Amino acid sequence: PVGFEKQVRRMLADKRSDALSTRFAGQWLRLQDLEKIHPDYLIYPQYDDTLAQAMQRETELFFDSIVREDRPVVDLLTADYSFVNERLAKHYDIANVTGSAFKRVQLPEYRRGLLGQGSILTLTSVADRTSPVQRGKWVMEVLLGSPPPPPPPNVPLLDETKAVAGGKMLTTRERMEEHRKNPACTSCHRVIDPLGLALENFDATGAWRIKDNEVPVDSAGDLYDGTKMEGPRGLQQALLKHSDVFLQSFTENLMTYALGRRIEYSDMPAIRAIVRDAAKNNNRMSSFILGVANSAAFRMAKAAEPKQLTTDAGAAPKSNSSSR
Numbered sequence: 001p002v003g004f005e006k007q008v009r010r011m012l013a014d015k016r017s018d019a020l021s022t023r024f025a026g027q028w029l030r031l032q033d034l035e036k037i038h039p040d041y042l043i044y045p046q047y048d049d050t051l052a053q054a055m056q057r058e059t060e061l062f063f064d065s066i067v068r069e070d071r072p073v074v075d076l077l078t079a080d081y082s083f084v085n086e087r088l089a090k091h092y093d094i095a096n097v098t099g100s101a102f103k104r105v106q107l108p109e110y111r112r113g114l115l116g117q118g119s120i121l122t123l124t125s126v127a128d129r130t131s132p133v134q135r136g137k138w139v140m141e142v143l144l145g146s147p148p149p150p151p152p153p154n155v156p157l158l159d160e161t162k163a164v165a166g167g168k169m170l171t172t173r174e175r176m177e178e179h180r181k182n183p184a185c186t187s188c189h190r191v192i193d194p195l196g197l198a199l200e201n202f203d204a205t206g207a208w209r210i211k212d213n214e215v216p217v218d219s220a221g222d223l224y225d226g227t228k229m230e231g232p233r234g235l236q237q238a239l240l241k242h243s244d245v246f247l248q249s250f251t252e253n254l255m256t257y258a259l260g261r262r263i264e265y266s267d268m269p270a271i272r273a274i275v276r277d278a279a280k281n282n283n284r285m286s287s288f289i290l291g292v293a294n295s296a297a298f299r300m301a302k303a304a305e306p307k308q309l310t311t312d313a314g315a316a317p318k319s320n321s322s323s324r
Helices: 002-013 015-029 031-036 049-068 086-092 118-123 132-143 172-179 183-197 231-241 243-259 265-279 285-294
Strands: 081-084 103-106 220-222 228-230
Touching: 002 015, 002 049, 002 285, 015 031, 015 049, 015 243, 031 049, 031 118, 049 081, 049 086, 049 118, 049 285, 081 086, 086 118, 118 132, 132 183, 132 231, 132 243, 183 220, 228 231, 231 243, 243 265, 243 285, 265 285
Parallel strands: none
Antiparallel strands: 081 103, 220 228
């Protein structure tokens, strides 16, 4: 056991362990969806591929720092620093950053953790506006591991809800309130919407704003358990109140990545044990990684069968699977 832990820590210290940020974090946080979003140039002329690439790299470097500094996993929600280059710093309105190299910077309170990063805020938006539904759904699925049910059939999309009333453009919140008047939509949206509306101060490209269609942004709402929250800070505090749910969801995703398969009900006792043991070490990242590496499911996993090649004689060579 001592030698096993020593080797895991040696591998984590190796440069190649950055796969945890470029592959695991990318899959878990759905960073690949960023390339599918193309904000309307007429509304967001500042957005381009260079900015999108900087956003994704910021999240990768941020996650990598949590791993290499062995910080508590909850720092993913609360850390007061991140990594930006000049292009991204300008978008975030952060001064004194020049050049294409990424620099570690301190962040204002409203932009701390994953929920303040442009990659997450953009991939959960649509081309011409923010999407509180997509943002709330992302929080539920990715951070809390509790996907909402699919929408009922024949329910109109939010984009089909009127955008103008009384001669003025409606804000996203106002359009959502119209949408929720449909009884079939209310039950789910009352859970999803407050999570996304808490991030309404960020536009569709993650830039900070105080108005939407010339109306002051209203980012207040109630969590499903009645917790009052307002803005990114309020959502952050609400998630910390349920940090046990967040940590279990994180562990399930880490185990899924490690095993290369979906989690089964039989894996849950091991996952709960990993979370309990990590709490004794301040929920540090290494505790979760070691917990997964030490789990019976990981240590007894079989390597994938190599593809068989047909020999000249037409017979396939024998192959043996080996444990990791």
